[in-house]
Amino acid sequence: MGESLLNKIQITPLRRISTQGGDVLKVLMKEEDSFKNFGEAYFSEVYAKAVKAWKLHRRMTLNLVVPVGMVRFVFCEERNGVMEFRTIEIGSENYARITVSPGIWFGFKGIAKGVSLVLNIADIMHDPDEVERRTVETITYNW
Amino acid sequence: MGESLLNKIQITPLRRISTQGGDVLKVLMKEEDSFKNFGEAYFSEVYAKAVKAWKLHRRMTLNLVVPVGMVRFVFCEERNGVMEFRTIEIGSENYARITVSPGIWFGFKGIAKGVSLVLNIADIMHDPDEVERRTVETITYNW
DSSP: OOOOGGGGOEEEEOOEEOOTTSOEEEEEETTSTTOOOOOEEEEEEEOBTOEEEEEEESSOOEEEEEEESEEEEEEEEEETTEEEEEEEEEETTBOEEEEEOTTOEEEEEEOSSSOEEEEEEESSOOOGGGEEEOOGGGSOOOO | OOOOTGGGOEEEEOOEEOOTTSOEEEEEETTSTTOOOOOEEEEEEEOBTOEEEEEEESSOOEEEEEEESEEEEEEEEEETTEEEEEEEEEETTBOEEEEEOTTOEEEEEEOSSSOEEEEEEESSOOOGGGEEEOOGGGSOOOO
8 A cells, every 4th residue: 555645744843942132943954854955945925714725746845834823734645545634733833844745735724813924945946847736625624 | 455245245036926815925946046055944033123133154155035024134344444334124015035145244123013034045054153243232333
């Protein structure tokens, strides 16, 4: 059967260092296991209660952090004809990094009151040809 | 005399792409001139009216973006015994990237109402031995 891709998703707690004038939040260092390569970094804003789903990257490894707000990420994989889900919530109440290998369907929802902010440090540059998309209704999930 | 380091600071306007559920904000791609190497990424929060100054990196090249709030960056260099300054404000009202070579004293101030957020994508990992610090009073500037 092979191992579930969902089990390979890495969650790394990150340090928030208290400094005068505002905290410093660690994100990613080149010597960490989560780091493969630098291709591109970009932010995705997500409004309160808004859902952005579904997307699958064929080649990109994602490193996701949420420095502002809270975001629910939902990852899914079809195994033996059954859709399996894994839900991970990160942000100000749980400051951590999620590392996602290629080949996993995912979506996310803003679960803070205001706008939440997602940073992705990807190992390749944006390439529309390596992204698959499905509408939110295509995969049934109780957001 | 050599060229002023302040003149070499690069400002690159960045795209904010309107998407349902929240915008996508470009940060940095490996093929851009501003990118030298990936060493580490980290956030610095800066409270409204707070000043974080002064710091000089001996080896680090910084790539700075402000996805939330507005931040005034002040860069300075002593030339012919005179302190020269360059002030650049980036953030939600001017979404752009600042690329800073090593050897420049700088500080920054939160000039939005709430907390502002700075992302630095640095070409080397954090190393306390390559950072010089001076207290805010050491270099006279009208913040």
